[in-house]
Amino acid sequence: MKKRKKTNQEQKLVVVLCGEGKGKTTSALGMALRAAGHGKKILMVQFIKDFSEYGEIKFSRKYPKGIEIHSMGRGYVGIFGDKLPFTGHKKAAKKALEFARKKGTSGKYFMVILDEINVALKLKLLKTDEVLKTLKRLKNKVNVVLTGRDAPGKLIKFADLVTEMREIKHPFRKGILAQEGIEY
Amino acid sequence: MKKRKKTNQEQKLVVVLCGEGKGKTTSALGMALRAAGHGKKILMVQFIKDFSEYGEIKFSRKYPKGIEIHSMGRGYVGIFGDKLPFTGHKKAAKKALEFARKKGTSGKYFMVILDEINVALKLKLLKTDEVLKTLKRLKNKVNVVLTGRDAPGKLIKFADLVTEMREIKHPFRKGILAQEGIEY
Numbered sequence: 001m002k003k004r005k006k007t008n009q010e011q012k013l014v015v016v017l018c019g020e021g022k023g024k025t026t027s028a029l030g031m032a033l034r035a036a037g038h039g040k041k042i043l044m045v046q047f048i049k050d051f052s053e054y055g056e057i058k059f060s061r062k063y064p065k066g067i068e069i070h071s072m073g074r075g076y077v078g079i080f081g082d083k084l085p086f087t088g089h090k091k092a093a094k095k096a097l098e099f100a101r102k103k104g105t106s107g108k109y110f111m112v113i114l115d116e117i118n119v120a121l122k123l124k125l126l127k128t129d130e131v132l133k134t135l136k137r138l139k140n141k142v143n144v145v146l147t148g149r150d151a152p153g154k155l156i157k158f159a160d161l162v163t164e165m166r167e168i169k170h171p172f173r174k175g176i177l178a179q180e181g182i183e184y
Numbered sequence: 185m186k187k188r189k190k191t192n193q194e195q196k197l198v199v200v201l202c203g204e205g206k207g208k209t210t211s212a213l214g215m216a217l218r219a220a221g222h223g224k225k226i227l228m229v230q231f232i233k234d235f236s237e238y239g240e241i242k243f244s245r246k247y248p249k250g251i252e253i254h255s256m257g258r259g260y261v262g263i264f265g266d267k268l269p270f271t272g273h274k275k276a277a278k279k280a281l282e283f284a285r286k287k288g289t290s291g292k293y294f295m296v297i298l299d300e301i302n303v304a305l306k307l308k309l310l311k312t313d314e315v316l317k318t319l320k321r322l323k324n325k326v327n328v329v330l331t332g333r334d335a336p337g338k339l340i341k342f343a344d345l346v347t348e349m350r351e352i353k354h355p356f357r358k359g360i361l362a363q364e365g366i367e368y
Binding site: 036 | 197203240241244246247343347349351352353355358360366
């Protein structure tokens, strides 16, 4: 079969998926799945999150080839009975960012997903400038996808593609609880 | 390990992913990946689309367990050198809907994704009422996810969860072409 012309295959993209609606992490996962279909390797580093029963983590354990996921957060900050000092959350976020930078610039990956990093920024676990610095390093090697509700203006300015997920209707409003396979 | 309480596991959801921004199909694929991680079976039926080199299709060929994808469209309607009569597109859409209904009510699947069905509705390949009728049948058995740019009001009214993907920034505007692993 004829291959597509590789006109601008070298152009790496920085993608931001933000907004209060559902579909940010799932969209990043879908991008990962699509790229994995083309035989590419994807690294997802999760900020904030530390729940090992997320469907995506179970999935990556079942199909370790292609999509690699590291849940490196320490849970939600200041809510849901969080007892970890703020510095503990900060340390975890810094470690996750450094891990993503090292792995992401290794040449092994096609795409690096920084899941919920916008939330880590919003909560001031990370500084926007240090994230931008890391993005500049990563962008030479990989496509980068950043997810999370609020994205700082500087990040949106830096990105090539930004989608905001707008919530039009949500079942939680009707009292339906989060369900396995749907929300996590 | 203790299992989560299955309070409302039986509540099936109808999810609509619409809007002009990127992330509708990818989000549906991410939902599929997540559910597959939990060991559930997912059926994706694609309307309009007929391109076998989509990353998701290659992916489902590599990992046939869990995510099953059927590309049942006949290509874009009336553009990109489309020579198929309109009735041909209509027939394909009807067939895809019937296929999804039959398979989706078999009890085998946890989730049925009707990819780009909103576009098929917009182009009048299908009638909203016939889709709603099918949804009512499917909803007893499976979670249903419908994607595509424009969703009719009746569909939004029927759905439990609706996210609109808003385009804030898109690289095509900068003249960057669609890339393998990112756009398809």
